[in-house]
Amino acid sequence: MAFLKGSDGVSGGVVSFSEEQEALVLRSWAIMKKDSANIGHCFFLKIFEVVPSATQLFPFLRNSEVPLEKNAKLKTHAINVFIMTCEAAAQLRKAGKVTLRDTTLKRLGATHLKNGVGDAHFEVARFALLETIKEAVPADMWSPAMKSAWGEAFDQMVAAIKQEMCY
Amino acid sequence: MAFLKGSDGVSGGVVSFSEEQEALVLRSWAIMKKDSANIGHCFFLKIFEVVPSATQLFPFLRNSEVPLEKNAKLKTHAINVFIMTCEAAAQLRKAGKVTLRDTTLKRLGATHLKNGVGDAHFEVARFALLETIKEAVPADMWSPAMKSAWGEAFDQMVAAIKQEMCY
Numbered sequence: 204m205a206f207l208k209g210s211d212g213v214s215g216g217v218v219s220f221s222e223e224q225e226a227l228v229l230r231s232w233a234i235m236k237k238d239s240a241n242i243g244h245c246f247f248l249k250i251f252e253v254v255p256s257a258t259q260l261f262p263f264l265r266n267s268e269v270p271l272e273k274n275a276k277l278k279t280h281a282i283n284v285f286i287m288t289c290e291a292a293a294q295l296r297k298a299g300k301v302t303l304r305d306t307t308l309k310r311l312g313a314t315h316l317k318n319g320v321g322d323a324h325f326e327v328a329r330f331a332l333l334e335t336i337k338e339a340v341p342a343d344m345w346s347p348a349m350k351s352a353w354g355e356a357f358d359q360m361v362a363a364i365k366q367e368m369c370y
Numbered sequence: 371m372a373f374l375k376g377s378d379g380v381s382g383g384v385v386s387f388s389e390e391q392e393a394l395v396l397r398s399w400a401i402m403k404k405d406s407a408n409i410g411h412c413f414f415l416k417i418f419e420v421v422p423s424a425t426q427l428f429p430f431l432r433n434s435e436v437p438l439e440k441n442a443k444l445k446t447h448a449i450n451v452f453i454m455t456c457e458a459a460a461q462l463r464k465a466g467k468v469t470l471r472d473t474t475l476k477r478l479g480a481t482h483l484k485n486g487v488g489d490a491h492f493e494v495a496r497f498a499l500l501e502t503i504k505e506a507v508p509a510d511m512w513s514p515a516m517k518s519a520w521g522e523a524f525d526q527m528v529a530a531i532k533q534e535m536c537y
Contacts, residue, residue, distance in 0.1 A: 253420060253497045256489050322423050323490050330420045 220359070224352035225296040231340045231349060232289045242339045243285030244278055247271075249331035257327070260318045288332065292356030301363040312367020325361050332357055387526070391519035392463040398507045398516060399456045409506045410452030411445055414438075416498035424494070427485045455499065459523030468530040479534020492528050499524055 235242050250257055251271055258264040263276040271277060287303065294302045303311070336353055337345050402409050417424055418438055425431040430443040438444060454470065461469045470478070503520055504512050 254490050254493045256493060321490075323421050323488075323494070326421045326423060327490070327494065 220296045220352075220355060222296065223348070224355060225293075227346075227349045227352040228289075228292045228295075228356060231336060231344060231353075232293050234341070234344070235289065235336070235339050238339070239286050239289075240278065240282045242335060243281040243283075245338070246285050246331055246335040247277060247281040249335055250328055253331060254324070254327050257324060260320055260324065262318070288357065288360060291360050292353065295356055295359060301360050303360075303363065308363055308367050311364045312369070315364060316368045325365075329354065329357050329361070387463045387519075387522060389463065390515070391522060392460075394513075394516045394519040395456075395459045395462075395523060398503060398511060398520075399460050401508070401511070402456065402503070402506050405506070406453050406456075407445065407449045409502060410448040410450075412505070413452050413498055413502040414444060414448040416502055417495055420498060421491070421494050424491060427487055427491065429485070455524065455527060458527050459520065462523055462526060468527050470527075470530065475530055475534050478531045479536070482531060483535045492532075496521065496524050496528070 248271060258271070261277075261280070263280070264271070264274065267274060267276075269275075291301050291303060301308075333350055333353055337350070340349075415438060425438070428444070428447070430447070431438070431441065434441060434443075436442075458468050458470060468475075500517055500520055504517070507516075
């Protein structure tokens, strides 16, 4: 790509995402889309496997006695986040930016800041997302290039949210 | 065990760790001991795979331009931590406590506090340790009970360190 990237993967609002990266994201998203609810749920359960205390970042989990695996609010939240993440990744190249509505981005920035989400949490979410996609797609589809494409798309979404977090 | 455990896995300094848990730890540690340097290194690389920003918690990594895989100081640190952790786990039942010398515990408490290690970091280290041991022992040796035994031993070591962190 001709664009110089900043350290946050975004340069003046213009993102760099190659045709090859887009193709890898689209190919895997086409497979996963049919099973979004289940995969999104696995994504969040992986986050809590790595960092159990992250449940405290979610108001609807803080005082819940329902096991994580059976928590309906978590399931709904997980599918929303997973689809939003994958759709933003799928549209990244054509849109030239993270396609979340400005109001959504502002809300995400405010919510993440208010609930105490820090750099380490975003990193764990990135790790959990990549592990989850690796398990969700056919074994012969997963590759270092696909991992890198999803990692880049996630980084750009996080950069867009962080811009609204006013650290 | 007859002892009631506190939420930190420690009750009045007396820890609970069953004979079965001890046997599982001893059996796997006997296998891993010969390859401690390599396994300890994998343990730390796994931590940084999950949370890359955790390198900032280590003064000797903060301004280093040497790749993590080749950093000699990290290798030395990793083997020390890994052996200390495994030896403390192996001795936990017989000793009835986490067998780190009091001066070592005080130093560990002070160092972790000074360098900004938080709950989420300890949790990531726990996840990374269990994943690393899973990969290090023969596939037919790994089991949910072995995972639980190592998890319990790690929790008790962290509880002992946190007692010196004066949150």
